[in-house]
Amino acid sequence: MKNVVEVLGNNQGHWVGDGFPVRSLFSYHRHAQEVSPFLLLDYAGPRNFEPNDAAPRGVGSHPHRGFETVTIVYDGEVSHADSAGGGGTIGRGEVQWMTAGAGVVHEEFHSRGFSKAGGPFRMVQLWVNLPAKDKLSSPAYQAITAQSIPEVAFAGGSARVIAGSFRGTQGPARTFTPVNLWDMTLEADADVTLDLPSGHTVLVAVLSGHVTIAGEGLGDAQVARLSLDGASVALHADGEAKVLVLTGEPIDEPVVGHGPFVMNSEAEIHQAIDDFNAGRFGAIAA
Numbered sequence: 421m422k423n424v425v426e427v428l429g430n431n432q433g434h435w436v437g438d439g440f441p442v443r444s445l446f447s448y449h450r451h452a453q454e455v456s457p458f459l460l461l462d463y464a465g466p467r468n469f470e471p472n473d474a475a476p477r478g479v480g481s482h483p484h485r486g487f488e489t490v491t492i493v494y495d496g497e498v499s500h501a502d503s504a505g506g507g508g509t510i511g512r513g514e515v516q517w518m519t520a521g522a523g524v525v526h527e528e529f530h531s532r533g534f535s536k537a538g539g540p541f542r543m544v545q546l547w548v549n550l551p552a553k554d555k556l557s558s559p560a561y562q563a564i565t566a567q568s569i570p571e572v573a574f575a576g577g578s579a580r581v582i583a584g585s586f587r588g589t590q591g592p593a594r595t596f597t598p599v600n601l602w603d604m605t606l607e608a609d610a611d612v613t614l615d616l617p618s619g620h621t622v623l624v625a626v627l628s629g630h631v632t633i634a635g636e637g638l639g640d641a642q643v644a645r646l647s648l649d650g651a652s653v654a655l656h657a658d659g660e661a662k663v664l665v666l667t668g669e670p671i672d673e674p675v676v677g678h679g680p681f682v683m684n685s686e687a688e689i690h691q692a693i694d695d696f697n698a699g700r701f702g703a704i705a706a
């Protein structure tokens with residue numbers, strides 16, 4: 421059995437732009453190898469937004485290089501546009517898996533419709549690192565619809581399989597390194613044993629409710645980091661709960677990050693800043 425090595429989480433929120441009230445549940449800035457291949461997990465909301473007739477809230481044009489961003493929308497809608505000519509709206513239950521690779525410039529805002537109507541807002545953004553050989557790959561998007569995400573029911577709950585596989589069911593996301601991403605709902609008093617790949621980093625994020633993980637009690641916006649060894653973990657939901665399970669094969673390479681760039685060396689960070697300032701990332705089409 422795996423055990424809980426540490427409990428991560430952060431209740432001190434900050435705003436990303438004026439649209440996303442975020443708590444960073446873990447970050448590579450604190451310890452990169454322990455969470456590899458993941459870099460950070462931002463939990464935006466839950467929060468209720470009033471109807472807004474002004475320009476939609478959000479975060480304007482900004483770059484990324486060297487990793488992937490995975491946006492999961494639970495409530496509300498997020499619209500995006502980018503320098504590769506892509507754009508669209510991520511709705512409730514949908515996932516956007518963006519490979520920044522060599523570099524994108526994009527913007528992320530509440531959709532016009534959600535902004536005008538207001539209402540509950542809740543999303544997660546996960547950053548997944550790329551191995552050195554893929555850091556400068558072409559930018560790409562996977563727009564993953566709710567219908568394309570299989571849901572596996574089990575005694576005590578269900579799991580939407582976004583990436584990897586869960587009890588033999590394969591998720592739709594293409595990944596550069598082995599990753600599982602399961603979006604789980606647990607019923608009150610559920611007892612669930614999860615089989616997990618040995619040698620993978622495993623992070624279990626409690627988004628809502630209270631869950632006992634390998635004997636350790638966690639509340640909402642807390643993350644259990646599990647031991648590398650062991651092949652399973654026992655969960656008990658003390659009430660109804662939403663849990664996001666991340667597992668991934670660690671990438672054994674240096675992690676050097678600066679804001680929206682995550683590379684392997686300081687020189688590569690300076691190159692990223694130079695390339696962005698020189699306009700080599702392109703721009704969002706007007």
Ligand code: MN
Nearest residue numbers: 482484526528
């Ligand atoms: Mn971004």
